[in-house]
Amino acid sequence: MTSTHILGFPRIGAQRELKFAQEAFWRGEADEAYLRGVAATLRACHWQLQRQAGVAFVAVGDFAYYDQMLGMSALLGALPRRFGFDPSKLALGEYYELARGNAAQPAMEMTKWFDTNYHYLVPELAPDTTFDGGVDWFFDEVDEALALGLNVKPVLIGPVTYLRLAKSYAAGFDRLALLPxxxxxxxxxLDALKARGVQWVQLDEPVLCLELEREWLDALTAAYEALGACGVNVLLATYFETSAEHAARVAALPIRGVHIDLARAPAQLAAWCEALPETMVLSAGVVDGRNVWRADLRAIVRSLQPVSAALGERLWIAPSCSLQHVPVSLSGERKLDGELKSWLAFATEKLEEIGTIALALDDPRAAEPALAEADAALASRRTSGAVVNALVQKRVAAVTDAMASRKRPFEQRSRLQREALKLPVLPTTTIGSFPQTPAIRHARAAYKRGELKALDYLERMRAEIELAIRRQEALDLDVLVHGEAERNDMVEYFGEQLWGYAFTENGWVQSYGSRCVKPPIIYGDVYRPEPMTVETAKYAQSLTRRPVKGMLTGPVTMLQWSFVRDDQPRAATALQLALAVRDEVVDLEKAGIRIVQIDEPAFREGLPLRESDWPAYLEWAARAFRISSAAVSDETQIHTHMCYSEFNDILPAIAAMDADVITIETSRSAMELLDGFGAFAYPNEIGPGVYDIHSPRVPSVDAIERLLERACEVIPLERLWVNPDCGLKTRDWPETEAALSNMVRAAKRLRSRVAVPA
Structure with missing residues (x-):
């Protein structure tokens, strides 16, 4: 019989139960026992879903209260020394302080998990890190599952991936020295798992899909040769790209199986089938764990039949990666168009898909009804008139290279913009959003339910906008924003106003911690039928003499943070999105808005994992941004924002975007990210974030001033802006005003004692 398994399941719950329990705990409204109870209930529910779907090996240990890498650090006893916590006695409240910071220490650095929109907490290692101690939470979860009579497969981040993604702030220290x-x-x-009777353990090594240096490949060999003596069957899991060039090396390791991502890299199958010895299992990740489209089950079965004949029971069927990147279930979607819904599969439905594939390989006749149903859904999608829009296709065909260029170079534009805007040196601003208070959320929910009329809702949002403007004026910020009270999410809000998008009620996916997003679904050609933000921006600007930024989400982020159609190249969809944003930018300028921010926090996230594939992506991604921004006059200032990514290796492409001002996250890394911009001599203006908005910690004036002084060492003063790391949507007003007040005071103090260029 062909076995099935998954690499992980969404941990947040179908109704975001974990999110709400966490936030209640943080507010002091619920105790630790309550939070742990909610977590245990969710785990049991998710295990039961796997059992009901006939999954042979239930994934255990894929749960995390905040992040799996932080959980791994807690298990290993490798906590940042600066917090002073005892690794063996870590309380749940202390665990969250590592993730969110406290009054004495900023939170651990956070960045993207490979090319996903999931954020992990970067382990902090030191030359004397011993990996002694550590919490027992992982083993508690394994014991829970074993007590339920489940055939478990514990899931852990592998040692090489953990070490590769970690950081050490000790100068000249090689992390590989810690490998033994x-x-x-x-x-x-592994010994502790063997003692519990566990037979299989999954060790995730997605770094094998990167272009690794020889010393890291040798580290992989050394690590698994040592672990091979532990007596537990190890399934080494790779995903997000091909790892075929390492097939011979991995096949020689004392492990019992390997997982490969055949949704992202189907061509690697032959190499692995040729390399694997007769004792090794091949886990075929054939169902896409990153997107929501129903799989072509019949085509997958055909591709696997020769492999099944050759490997027999050594072939396992799985999703391509953990299912944490897709929503939990379609069962809660009551408003989706019926035809569109038939094209989709969320995590629970993907469990059924892998079961159908395994059944079809073992008993084709029994699987035929499910295969026929999948065939019908695919045929419906291919022939639907809702997918292709002739108007959009005609406009895309008319795009020229000239549409991707501003009229003058930056040096000339910047002089015109300084004359028009009359801003001080070190101008202060924010990234866009202000706190989404309960009153705002309740008004939006009432409007969606039809309990609040459109005019009443508009008046409430305008009141919130005026409140945000007045508070910013009181803080003496130089460039204001309207606060985005009317926006549910920076992608969903725009997608709701564009053709070609669909939206779910409960399609939540974890981005980090308790932050969940509901990615829209791009199912067809994208077009902007009418202005989306112009009236709101005009109203905000009418309230003040200070410049107010128009706030938009850029085409690459709209693409990356949506579930994207897979029937055309992503570059083609990005171009459609760029044209829609371009129309909005032009209309904002016509309405008197002189600064337009086009956020691209996902620009780095879209970068392929293989450096050899970077040039093609960077060319079309930067071009999409320029097409979205280049239609305005030179006096209109274009901003963009990027956050929580390593930018230094793509700085030429960021410069090629030609934004007048870029704002980036730098506070968690103490301006480390800014060094690359300085070494590269980034030519345009830049606002390095001076405090971390993901932490409730309010930074002092002195702390912000020190960061600004550090920034001045790297970037010329006349090209620096002062701003937080990111939007303030998740914060409350008291801490927001306190932090921004300190930020403005720090900027003014620095202005008063530095030489201002003529």
Whole structure:
């Protein structure tokens, strides 16, 4: 019989139960026992879903209260020393302080998990890190599952991936020096699992899909040769790209199986089938764990039949990666168009898909009804008139290279903009959003339910906009924003006003911690039928003499943070989005808005994992941004925002976007990210974030001033802006005003004692 398994399941719950329990705990409204109870209930529910779907090996240990990498650090006993916590006695409240910061320490650095919109907390290692101690939460979860009689497969981040993604702030220290101690700790973990009767353990090594240096490949060999003596069957999991060039090396390791991502890289199958010895399992990740489209089950079965004949029971069927990147279930979607819904599969439905594939390989006749149903859905999608729009296709065909260029170079534009805007040196601003208070959320919900009339809703939103403007004026910020009270999400809000998008009621996906997003679904050609933000921006600007930024989400982020159609190249969809944003930028300028911010926080996220594939992506992504922004006059200032990514390796492409001002996240890394911009001599203006908005911690004036002084060492003063790391949507007003007040005071103090260029 062909076995099935998954690499992980969404942990937040179908109704975001974990999010709400966490936030209640943070507010002091619920105790630790309550939060742990909610978590245990969710785990049991998700295990039961896997059992009901006939999954042979239930994933355990894929749960995390905040982040799986932070959970791994807690298990390994590798906590940042600066917090002073005892790794073996870590309380749940302390665990959250690592993720969110406290009064004494900023939170751990956060960045994107490979090319996804999930954020992980970067482990902080030191030369004397010992990996002793650590919490027992992982083993508690394994024991829970075993007590339910489940055939478990514990899931852990592999040692090489953990070490590769970690950081050390010790100058000149090579993290690989810690590998022997780290592997010893992993060996003890595997021994403890063996003692519990566990037969299989999944160790995730997605770094094998990167272009690794020889020393890291040698580290992989050394690590798994040592772990091979532990007596537990290890399934080494790779995903997000091909790992075929390492097939011979991995096949020689003392492990019992390997997982490969055949949704992202189907061509690697032959190499792995040729390399694997007769004792090794091949886990085929054939159902896309990153997107929501129903799989072509019959085509997958045909591709696997020769492999099944050759490998027999050594072939396992799985999704391509953890299902944490898709929503939990379609069952709660009551408003989706019926035809569109038939094209989709969320995590629960993907469990059924892998079961159908395994059944079709073992008993084709029994699987035929499910295969026929999938065929019908695919045929419906291919022939639907809702997918292709002739108007959009005609406009895309008319795009020229001239549409991707501003009239003058930046040096000339910047002089015109300084004359028009008359801003001080070190101008202060925010990234866009202000706190989404309960009153705002309740008004939006009432409007969606039809309990609040459109005019009444408009008046409430305008009152919130005026409140945001007045508070910014009182803080003496130089460039204001309207606060985005009317926006539910920076992608969903715009997608709701564009053709070609669909929206779910409960399609939530975790972005980080308790932050969940509901990615819209791009199912057809994208077009802007009418202005989306112009009236709101005009109203905000009418309230003040200070410049108010128009706030838009850029085409690459609209693409990356949506579930994107897979029937045309992503570059083609990005171009359609760029044209829609371009229309909005032009209309904002016509309405008197002189600064337009086009946010692209996902620009780096879209970068392929293989450096050899970067040029093609960077060319079309930067071009899409320029097409969206280049139609305005030179006096109109274009901003963009990027956050929580490593930018230094793509700085030429960021410069090629030709935004007048870029704002970036830098506070968690103490301006480390800014060094690359300085070394590259980034030519345009830049606003390095001076405080972390994901933490409730309010930074002092002195702390912000020190960061600004550090920034001045890297970027010329006349090209620096002062701003937080990101939007303030998730914060409350008291801490927001306190932090912004300190930010403005720090900027003024620095202005008063530095030489201002003529």
């Amino acid at each position: 101690k780290l592997v010893e700790r992993y060996a003890r973990i």
